[in-house]
Amino acid sequence: MRVSRFFLSTLKEAPAEAETVSHKLMLRAGLIRRLGSGLYTWMPLGLRVLRKVEAIVREEMNASGAIELLMPAVQPAELWQESGRWHEFGPLMLKIKDRHERDFCFGPTHEEVITDLARREIKSYRQLPVNFYQIQTKFRDEIRPRFGVMRAREFLMKDAYSFHADRASLEATYQQMYDTYTRIFTRLGLKFRAVAADTGAIGGSASHEFHVLADAGEDAIAFCPASDYAANVELAEAVAPSEPAAPPTQPMVKVATPDQHRVDAVAAYLGVPPQKVLKSLLVIAGNGQPFLLLLRGDHQLNEVKTSKHFAAQRGFRFASDAEVREHMGCGPGSLGPLGASVPVVADRSVLAMSDFVCGANEDGYHFTGVNFGRDLPVPETVADLRNVVAGDPSPDGKGRLEILRGIEVGHIFQLGTKYSEAMNATFLDEAGQTRVMEMGCYGIGVSRIVAAAIEQNFDERGIIFPAPMAPFQVALVALGLSRSSAVRQTAERLHAELEAAGVEVLFDDRDERPGVMFADMELIGIPHRVVVSERGLQQGTIEYQGRRDPAAQHVTVSSAVEFLKSKVCDSLARS
């Protein structure tokens, strides 16, 4: 492909709207253009990348035995009313009325439609298991679309849905999808982790997220380098300390802490580390009862875990300042368990604290040198309430956790019978009995992968695409094309020979200044670059440089095609 016949559209500066590296680079490289809030056109260059990702996803899904179909984007409201999600899904779902004032939505996901299809088409256990998938444009009306295609409203998704006669079959397909996703992200050349995840709003029993690791990732992932343990920080268990609390060494003393309301401030004021300060938070459970939560000062409350702890009380919320004063007699910056009349729930780590600081339930005062068992009873209710931090023991007992940031690009769920029960998707088993199908669902954010890959692979000059998703494998830059017939002939011949050899080559035939052409080819992230110049040809060579190479090397013109073929082959195989 010649640049003169392709539509390259690079920018020197990213538009001000772009916040993240990938968003800036995708705009600068001309992969995408914004049409409206959360709406992007995939430009010719970007579409090549998107299609490569799509093709690898499709190949691996087909190889797994999943069967592709294509459901409508526009879905009738009736199915969502049947599953109970028409209102539950909330404003993220774009609702539509047609010319007859009937309700539809632009599908944010397709559990309802596929379950409807399954209950019509699947009658017998002999048709099970089956795993349907599609690769399709979805729409979610994000309240704040941002980061370009990372959190767009319209996006390309691969969504698969499997149906099963029993739980064991679901678990087998789930594992197969886990393996398929692992192959997909490996083939794409991405550094990623599969992590145990919360099942959230989609429902079901087991779930893993696949995260592309990147500093700018929205999600924190806890993983153990010594094992394969990895979990979203929302879910990772903070295990109980192995050591008990040290014996008391200090007397309990009430001290004035004027205007010191936060843990860090109190710790600094008193000259102790934050882990010596007890963090006390008043919450109101869903049934209206107040509880005082205790955490070590350097730990953060994990709201997912806390919600689960209070599941029987229908969840929790933070108390207002007025409620804090009503129940505790002071402001929220001076809370503590001593003499508190509300029930206490302590995080596991709290039980290992000794000689600690806590609020005195009196504005402007804290106690120091506090110890459980001496100054107040050891809390009876103890739970895992906090986010894990780097250095915590891994829950699998095999080492210590580290925290990485990741971008969620895949999610697999064991849904169980949530949808099939609500929508009466049944089959006849071998004994002729009617049974409800078990169901799994498996998503990949195809367009998001492009942005995630860039967040993981860039430098100050631009994108460094992993070879399997690069728009072209080789950038062929000709210097002084209009002045030198030798350059023109060599470049044209290389272009023709590389294309004939099946190498995807982008021939920069614009005859621009070298700096302009080099900058563009680096910005758009092509893995291999070859430069044809008059000076090189006088030595019988061209110049080759890999996108990550520190310097160029000279290659004889006669060996150039073989050399490039082998470089391209290596980089595609490596990923």
Added chain:
Amino acid sequence: MRVSRFFLSTLKEAPAEAETVSHKLMLRAGLIRRLGSGLYTWMPLGLRVLRKVEAIVREEMNASGAIELLMPAVQPAELWQESGRWHEFGPLMLKIKDRHERDFCFGPTHEEVITDLARREIKSYRQLPVNFYQIQTKFRDEIRPRFGVMRAREFLMKDAYSFHADRASLEATYQQMYDTYTRIFTRLGLKFRAVAADTGAIGGSASHEFHVLADAGEDAIAFCPASDYAANVELAEAVAPSEPAAPPTQPMVKVATPDQHRVDAVAAYLGVPPQKVLKSLLVIAGNGQPFLLLLRGDHQLNEVKTSKHFAAQRGFRFASDAEVREHMGCGPGSLGPLGASVPVVADRSVLAMSDFVCGANEDGYHFTGVNFGRDLPVPETVADLRNVVAGDPSPDGKGRLEILRGIEVGHIFQLGTKYSEAMNATFLDEAGQTRVMEMGCYGIGVSRIVAAAIEQNFDERGIIFPAPMAPFQVALVALGLSRSSAVRQTAERLHAELEAAGVEVLFDDRDERPGVMFADMELIGIPHRVVVSERGLQQGTIEYQGRRDPAAQHVTVSSAVEFLKSKVCDSLARS
């Protein structure tokens, strides 16, 4: 692919909703399933067909130098307000409000979005011409969706948009698209015609439609077998008769025609052929003026031509019965030009009539033996007002017209500056002057092609797909799979060898009754079928039958793979 691992879902009877052959067969063969009015899921088998059509369209578009991109389906209202089409497009456009109550639509077409992109990205004549295309799901909120995917609300379309520095460049690309479309439909193995068409609501100056020929087609096409003339009947010129009217032979007589209001009834009552009866129609022009239109009794008024005739009077409508009586003094069944006080517009053919019958402008009476020039003046205003009929002279003077029915599957337009002017899409020309871009647009109904191909290729047993779009090339049917290890071994080996040879084979391994498997494979339209049976193997043969062959032939097992490869190759090459 094995049927046991594929999701074949055939029906004995088509659902009652299906009216046309293609709709019935697509449902019966399990290519599609209905989700809602005008909304269809493409089942695994159907999606394979759709993807083949898509791939051929893409290959030929790329070969033409067009560049693929992908625009959002959801489009902001602002662009449509700018082009003036937000209201003009009418209820066919599905309008949407997002969570912030901002107006969007689910794109029925993309002229506005691409023109917005072009005006932002194209600055210089050096970037022109360029032809962008996409293959994308569109939505049109048809008032009466019907015929399955033939007139669905959600459908897959290839839409291309070209931009040019001048008219000559637009015309060159238009011709290139004409040739590309010809290659696409030829490669798909379809009988089709390109016909001159009306530019209609999209606007612009030149336009051709591509029709797949089929008896059930919605459109009538006039074509000349002796030349390449073809036009939509709406547009085909009815040339003036070459012979003048014959001299009068009858006296004019007023006759009673009680209760005879329509041409056919009057003709039958008077014992004359309809072409001897003058058809008189009262219309009201857009400026309020009445006109009496005259046609030969066996001809039909062409409303498109008539609208063009009355363009200066802002079009026309048919007069109400009350208006007819007010202006003519009788009911609409007794109108005639004799003594009429309203201006007359005669179709060209009328001038060749002699000794004709016409209404007497008196209820229940007609004149017979009427002749222009003797009984009333020769009409001064003569125009082409009628649809051509089979046997009319071709407008190119090269023979006589025939009428065929067709299904529109492609449409190309020279838009000129309609959108680029409204949206200010300009560029700097070689002289540094700002000029408005010329624009073309080129659509193909990808999903509709599947239905159209079936309308053209079916028999009483089901679909007969042209090989290039067949879901599989070979159906491999094994009889008595569970009873005969010879059958199993041979079928498995054939399956493996055909797949290894790159032949798309569907292995019916269901071990059903022969009749069930044969019927299914014929219904779904696979071009080649091979049957492995115990009886055949005893003779060392398998049975081969092409989908259109009257009978099967025996092929030795040892030559089967080569035989089938060559059959498949032939059928793909033939189209």
